[in-house]
Amino acid sequence: MGRYILRIKSTMRVLITILLTMFSFYTFAEEQGEKGFKMDVNVSGFFSPEVTKATIKSVVQGSSAEKEGLNVGDDVVAIDGCKIPGCSASTAKSSLQKKVGDNVVLSMLKPNGETYEANITLQ
Numbered sequence: 332m333g334r335y336i337l338r339i340k341s342t343m344r345v346l347i348t349i350l351l352t353m354f355s356f357y358t359f360a361e362e363q364g365e366k367g368f369k370m371d372v373n374v375s376g377f378f379s380p381e382v383t384k385a386t387i388k389s390v391v392q393g394s395s396a397e398k399e400g401l402n403v404g405d406d407v408v409a410i411d412g413c414k415i416p417g418c419s420a421s422t423a424k425s426s427l428q429k430k431v432g433d434n435v436v437l438s439m440l441k442p443n444g445e446t447y448e449a450n451i452t453l454q
Contacts, residue, residue: 367394409438
């Protein structure tokens with residue numbers, strides 16, 4: 332019985348992660364700004380999902396994200412002040428789905444341990 336419950340919890344986490352990745356971070360271009368980067372996002376929790384890890388997967392050449400120094404492999408440790416791990420998935424989603432011209436402030440951690448802030452203007 333215990334293994335069955337653990338398997339269900341594990342499956343639910345995978346499904347939540349897939350759904351959040353599909354719906355949370357891909358936006359309608361005419362209404363919302365493009366970020367200029369994509370992330371791999373890990374989420375934990377069923378009723379109140381929280382972001383446990385976010386890592387830059389790709390950066391668009393010439394974008395605000397590139398100009399701010401985002402690189403593939405950098406970890407996002409906060410989105411608009413909401414610290415990761417622990418930031419609710421809904422708060423992270425709202426911060427990343429702003430309008431064209433709005434800013435998103437990302438606190439970043441490079442693989443070498445260096446930290447920096449990136450002020451991304453949505454295009």
